[in-house]
Every structure is written in C-alpha cells, then in structure tokens.
Amino acid sequence: MIRRVYAAVVKTIGQGPVYELVDVPQPTKNQVQIQVIAAGIHKVVRSIADGRHYVKVKTLPFIPGIDGVGTLPDGKKVYFVNMAPPNGTMSQLVNADENMTIPLPENADPVHFAAIMNAGLASWTALTERAxxxxxxxxxxxxxxxxxxxxxxxxxxxxxxxxxxxxxxxxxxxxxxxxxxxxxxxxxxxxxxxxxxxxxxxxxxxxxxxxxxxxxxxxxxxxxxxxxxxxxxxxxxxxxxxxxxxxxxxxxxxxxxxxxxxxxxxSGIGPISMKQMLQSLQRMVPMVVEGKLKTSVLTIPLKDIESKWQETADAKERVVVVM
Ligand SMILES: NC(=O)c1ccc[n+]([C@@H]2O[C@H](COP(=O)([O-])OP(=O)(O)OC[C@H]3O[C@@H](n4cnc5c(N)ncnc54)[C@H](OP(=O)(O)O)[C@@H]3O)[C@@H](O)[C@H]2O)c1
Missing domain, CATH: 3.40.50.720 (NAD(P)-binding Rossmann-like Domain)
Known part of the structure; x- marks a missing residue:
C-alpha cells in the first residue's frame, strides 16, 4: 500500500525545499518503515541540497536529510541513517535499510538525538575510529x-x-x-x-x-x-x-x-564504513542519555521548511526539523 505523507522536497538544486505531499511505497524485504519524529539540517544536508558537496544528487525532485529519529511499526524508538537520495529523511515516513538503525532507549529525547549524532560522527567517531x-x-x-x-x-x-x-x-x-x-x-x-x-x-x-x-x-x-x-x-x-x-x-x-x-x-563516510559508524555511534548513545555529551538545538516544524531553511542557515545551534 502506498502512503501519502508530507515531506521537504527540493525541486531545484540551490533553491531550498518546499513542504509537499509525497508517496511512500511499501518497504522492501530488507527495509523497515519509520515514522519519523525529527531530522537534522546538518551542514552536509545543506551543502548536498545546494550542490556544493561531493555527493551529487542525480534525481530531482529529492527529499533532503541523511539521518533522523523515529519509531518502528512496533513503537520502538530508533536513530537511523538513510543516505540514499532522492529519498532522504525529511519526511514523515521513511523506508530505511534495517541494518542502518540504532535502537534508542525509551527515555531518549528524539530531537536531541537527531541533532547530536552527526556531530558525534565528526567528534566521537573521528576520535575513536580515525585518531x-x-x-x-x-x-x-x-x-x-x-x-x-x-x-x-x-x-x-x-x-x-x-x-x-x-x-x-x-x-x-x-x-x-x-x-x-x-x-x-x-x-x-x-x-x-x-x-x-x-x-x-x-x-x-x-x-x-x-x-x-x-x-x-x-x-x-x-x-x-x-x-x-x-x-x-x-x-x-x-x-x-x-x-x-x-x-x-x-x-x-x-x-x-x-x-x-x-x-x-x-574522517567522514568513506574512510569510515557505515557499519563502523553505526557501531561507534551506538557506543556513544549512553553518553548522550546520561547528559555527558550534549548540544544546543533549534527546532523548526516541517510545515515551515520553506521559510525557515534559509532563515536558519547561520544558526549557532544545530537545526532540527520536527515532523
Ligand atoms: N567529516 C565528518 O564526519 C563531519 C561530520 C559533521 C560535520 N563535519 C564538518 O565539521 C565542520 C563544523 O560543523 P558544525 O556542524 O560543528 O558547524 P557549526 O556548529 O556551525 O560550527 C562552525 C564553526 O566554524 C567556525 N568558523 C566558521 N568559519 C570560520 C572561519 N573562517 N575561521 C574560523 N572559524 C570559522 C565558527 O566560528 P564562529 O562561532 O566564530 O562563527 C564555528 O565555531 C563543518 O565543516 C562540517 O561540514 C564533518
């Protein structure tokens, strides 16, 4: 069954996304369907959408976003990665590879996790896996x-x-x-x-x-x-x-x-494999839950993505879209 949900949709590289309905098909054999709660607009997300990144989007329109936090059909909370343009993570519903999820404890703040895991890749993972x-x-x-x-x-x-x-x-x-x-x-x-x-x-x-x-x-x-x-x-x-x-x-x-x-x-995705990254970030989860690693966050509702995308480009906080 195809489901229609709202997502951030980039139609032209460099012009930012609009709020629009998209079709989400049934997940395939190795995928899980995630009800997304929050997804970060990280620097890499903006630079891919602006065409400045070495990852080039070949299919338009596309949904930006590389990771997020949501719930599985059984209600369990997960952090997930989905680096598969055109189907990014800034959508209310995402089909993601089941191996690209990390279970989160019930008390994990989804917005904070959506904000911090990408910074964790640049810090915790770079220090442990590369340095x-x-x-x-x-x-x-x-x-x-x-x-x-x-x-x-x-x-x-x-x-x-x-x-x-x-x-x-x-x-x-x-x-x-x-x-x-x-x-x-x-x-x-x-x-x-x-x-x-x-x-x-x-x-x-x-x-x-x-x-x-x-x-x-x-x-x-x-x-x-x-x-x-x-x-x-x-x-x-x-x-x-x-x-x-x-x-x-x-x-x-x-x-x-x-x-x-x-x-x-x-350090980045390339020298660090996806598997290595997820394993390393999983070890970071307790540090975030216990408040030993934290970051400041600015949230924006998905429905305001069109106006807020540019407005928050220079925000000091990490910007997170809440679905
Ligand atoms: N390789 C990876 O795995 C990975 C993962 C995530 C992020 N990153 C990269 O890490 C970098 C930082 O990302 P972030 O999310 O932490 O960004 P951020 O929170 O926006 O911080 C950017 C920092 O850079 C400083 N800065 C900007 N322009 C500067 C300049 N010309 N000279 C000196 N300092 C300057 C800013 O200083 P002020 O506070 O003074 O403005 C700020 O402290 C980005 O390049 C991002 O793409 C890499």
Missing amino acids: QIKSGETVLVLGVTGSSGQMAAASARLLGAKRVVGVGRNKSLLNQLVADGTIDVSVPLDDDDTKYQELIAKEAADVDIVMDFLWGRPTEIAMAGIHSGRNDSSQHLRWVQVGQMAGATIQLNGGFLRSKNVELIG
Missing part, C-alpha cells in the same frame, strides 16, 4: 566553538584525554569553555598570524591529536606553530581533517611531514 585516541593523550581542537568542535572536546575528555586545547575566534565562548572545564586552554584565532602561531607553539606543540574543523589559513599557521615548537620529533601526531569551515585547501610545507612524525588523515 584511535588513547587515554592520557593531548588533543587540539581547531574550531572548538562550533557544535562539532565542542563535542570533540567533550568526547576527548570522556575518552581519557589528559589535556584539551581549543582554538576558535569567539573569545567569550572560548572563555566559557575553559570556565566550564570543556577545554583546559584556549587559543584565540587572531588576525595577527604571528601571535596565533606563537600561542600554538607554546600551548599545543606537543599534542598527540589535532581535530581539524577549520582547514585553510588557521590550519597552515597551526602546522607552522607545531613544527617550530615540537620537542620530540618522533612523537606520533595524528592530524584529523574533519571540516573545512575556513577553507577547502591548504599550502602544506613538506618539511613538516619529513621532520616530524605526522600522520595526516581524514
């Missing part, structure tokens, strides 16, 4: 004031980091993150490159892991600071490229790679 963080290590987070950056700092702590250094351009938020213990030391991103480089050399030259949400110029300067200040050239440094808020490319000094034990790795 393979060990207890007692020091972590530098470039872009710590963003939602994924704050999650990376909090996750690093929960995973045993001894010291967390955070770089960002919002000085009052940096101070707050030091005050509430999310990070030990902050390094403000300064217009004065020399000052920023000196601070990195002083506070972060001996880090074990860099979680890089910025790339571009701030990364080039941070690399120069670590290059100049690092004491033990054999100490293993994992530089994890997670986001590119400050630029898509960098100029990389070859001497940095030859003179220090640096491993430059990326």
Whole structure:
C-alpha cells in the first residue's frame, strides 16, 4: 500500500525545499518503515541540497536529510541513517535499510538525538575510529566553538584525554569553555598570524591529536606553530581533517611531514564504513542519555521548511526539523 505523507522536497538544486505531499511505497524485504519524529539540517544536508558537496544528487525532485529519529511499526524508538537520495529523511515516513538503525532507549529525547549524532560522527567517531585516541593523550581542537568542535572536546575528555586545547575566534565562548572545564586552554584565532602561531607553539606543540574543523589559513599557521615548537620529533601526531569551515585547501610545507612524525588523515563516510559508524555511534548513545555529551538545538516544524531553511542557515545551534 502506498502512503501519502508530507515531506521537504527540493525541486531545484540551490533553491531550498518546499513542504509537499509525497508517496511512500511499501518497504522492501530488507527495509523497515519509520515514522519519523525529527531530522537534522546538518551542514552536509545543506551543502548536498545546494550542490556544493561531493555527493551529487542525480534525481530531482529529492527529499533532503541523511539521518533522523523515529519509531518502528512496533513503537520502538530508533536513530537511523538513510543516505540514499532522492529519498532522504525529511519526511514523515521513511523506508530505511534495517541494518542502518540504532535502537534508542525509551527515555531518549528524539530531537536531541537527531541533532547530536552527526556531530558525534565528526567528534566521537573521528576520535575513536580515525585518531584511535588513547587515554592520557593531548588533543587540539581547531574550531572548538562550533557544535562539532565542542563535542570533540567533550568526547576527548570522556575518552581519557589528559589535556584539551581549543582554538576558535569567539573569545567569550572560548572563555566559557575553559570556565566550564570543556577545554583546559584556549587559543584565540587572531588576525595577527604571528601571535596565533606563537600561542600554538607554546600551548599545543606537543599534542598527540589535532581535530581539524577549520582547514585553510588557521590550519597552515597551526602546522607552522607545531613544527617550530615540537620537542620530540618522533612523537606520533595524528592530524584529523574533519571540516573545512575556513577553507577547502591548504599550502602544506613538506618539511613538516619529513621532520616530524605526522600522520595526516581524514574522517567522514568513506574512510569510515557505515557499519563502523553505526557501531561507534551506538557506543556513544549512553553518553548522550546520561547528559555527558550534549548540544544546543533549534527546532523548526516541517510545515515551515520553506521559510525557515534559509532563515536558519547561520544558526549557532544545530537545526532540527520536527515532523
Ligand atoms: N567529516 C565528518 O564526519 C563531519 C561530520 C559533521 C560535520 N563535519 C564538518 O565539521 C565542520 C563544523 O560543523 P558544525 O556542524 O560543528 O558547524 P557549526 O556548529 O556551525 O560550527 C562552525 C564553526 O566554524 C567556525 N568558523 C566558521 N568559519 C570560520 C572561519 N573562517 N575561521 C574560523 N572559524 C570559522 C565558527 O566560528 P564562529 O562561532 O566564530 O562563527 C564555528 O565555531 C563543518 O565543516 C562540517 O561540514 C564533518
């Protein structure tokens, strides 16, 4: 039986979605039908819908969204991933691969989970699966004031980091993150490159892991600071490229790679398999339920998607559509 439900529908790449009725067929053999409660408009969701992402949508119209929280026909709550354009997750009903779901406890807040799991991929999963963080290590987070950056700092702590250094351009938020213990030391991103480089050399030259949400110029300067200040050239440094808020490319000094034990790795769907991602996120669930990992959320009703999509593009909170 085909069911007609409301969804966010993108008709032209770059023009944002409209609120419209769509047909949802019966799920196939390996699918489950999910009554969606909430789905996040993550950065990746916007960039796919705008045609800026390396994932290109080939069929129009399409429903945006890559994950969400909903209930199975038996009422059980699940987080699910559905990266199969044109059928994204911003729909009241979604047919998803049954292997792409994570059970959530009854008391899990669906909106919070819809917001936080993508930030978890960029932080918790990147730290465990890509950086393979060990207890007692020091972590530098470039872009710590963003939602994924704050999650990376909090996750690093929960995973045993001894010291967390955070770089960002919002000085009052940096101070707050030091005050509430999310990070030990902050390094403000300064217009004065020399000052920023000196601070990195002083506070972060001996880090074990860099979680890089910025790339571009701030990364080039941070690399120069670590290059100049690092004491033990054999100490293993994992530089994890997670986001590119400050630029898509960098100029990389070859001497940095030859003179220090640096491993430059990326994190995202590709180097991390879907199975690995779901297993890792499943291990994160109790941390979220217990309030040890959290993020701030802005909710919008699905029926207002057309006006709110653009209006919330620069929101500081993670934006979640509630069905
Ligand atoms: N690879 C993955 O698995 C994965 C998963 C999720 C997200 N990501 C990526 O991670 C990045 C952060 O995502 P998010 O959701 O955490 O975003 P967010 O909450 O919007 O945070 C973005 C952060 O970037 C900072 N920023 C923006 N432009 C900057 C610039 N030119 N120089 C310095 N800082 C700048 C912002 O600083 P202000 O606060 O000062 O504006 C803010 O702290 C994005 O690139 C996203 O695509 C990757």
